[in-house]
Amino acid sequence: MKTFNKSRRNFLKNSGALAVAGTLPISLVELAFADDGQNFTFAYISDAHIQQIKGSRFVRNWDRGLIRAVAETNLLAPKPDFVMFGGDLAQLGKPAELDHGAEIMSALKHDVKYVMGEHDYYLDLGAYWEKLFGPQYYSFDHKGVHFIVLNSIRTYDDWTFNRWPSDEQRMMEMAGLDNPNGSPFMVGDEQRKWLQQDLAKVAKTTPIVVFSHSPLQKIYKGWNFWTEDAEQIQALLQPFAKVSVIYGHVHQIQYNQIGNISFHSVMATAWPWPYPQAYAQAEQYLPKLTVPMNRADPFFERDATGWQFINMDNGHVDLNFTLYSNKDRSVHFNPDEKKPLDTQYQEEDARIPPQHHY
């Protein structure tokens, strides 16, 4: 619980600093967060990859990750206003996996909202998931913030509808991160049109938070750390004063700033993934801002997995990562530099050994 007390202190400190500096324009932001009672937080759990072995047997390690995240979320203080689940609840999209995941998630004592991941989608194109969790893209408002959820893992119709002899094979082809038969993710015309209409109703000063599964920026195409129409979505979001995009899928800490948009990834509860630069054979564009997280102890089964507690006291998102068997990490929006920065390890000489990836 130390972490959360610490983040509470930070958030009080930040609020104070902002008030003194007076850097915030008079806006919905200030109105929304004028008093402490209006500050709020939400938690984020992502990428559980619940995987069925056979019948009622599921891969133990992935189960344990989600069960633990749920239990810890229930103990949070201050209590988050809601919980987001960032996608890839299932590994192969099977009803048995989604049911099992939903059952574990049902122990949460908070409202939960869901993002669609490719592992939930490509078996039945989201039909069973929708039955359990609702529409694949939607928006909602909460205490002066406009939240948007996108299904960012769709792809070309030809790939989705015409290429594979069975739904199972389509699912298997998309499930392999490094499978050359996969296809780049995208939000697509239909949703971008919807997004445009949705944003038309929102004041430019309203803080906006977009949830997607894949990053709405292009990092590494080979593993689909990528969204093909990212620039078009970014263009729709740029006119707003404060925009944050939070994505799952990459199973690691990443953050970036493109114009007005802050990008943050969230951790997985299932397993860690390498940073793309660990693959020497291909070019990648991991944001320069990102400090790779350490992997001190792969022996520990929760190593380099985790979840995050997010506060929005200044209209931007500050992420406080809880990392099992790793020091906790915080990535906060830095108002002077106008971009998210690691609060501890950003400087080269502040890194801890061996914060390099061989």
Add this chain to the structure above:
Amino acid sequence: MLLILGVFALLSSSLAQADEFTEADLERWQQQFMDTVKQGRELWTSGDLGSNGVACAQCHPNAANTHPETYPKFQKQIGKVVPLWEMVNWCLKNPLEGQPLAADDPKMIALQAYITHERRGVKLEPGKH
């Protein structure tokens, strides 16, 4: 012992000189290696190596973060300096909940060929991290 050596020398003198590699030799060797890499890739992405359907590629796409060029090295969870194949077995036993393979098992050799091939061009750093 001398006699045996003598026979061996006679035998080899009837074959091509050691430095007489032909294009066909080089192609065959490369082909053998790449076939083994291919088998390794198939095993790497298959859920059949362990008992729970988990595949190596789930955590290590393109065998990334296996950094074969750093072995042998100390592995905390094993408690001593180990070669790459012992680390592969740790993964087979733990995340994959399966049985370890013998060091010279063709599957183990194929896995190592694939891992190493995916790291071509990266300099050797034995003992690192």
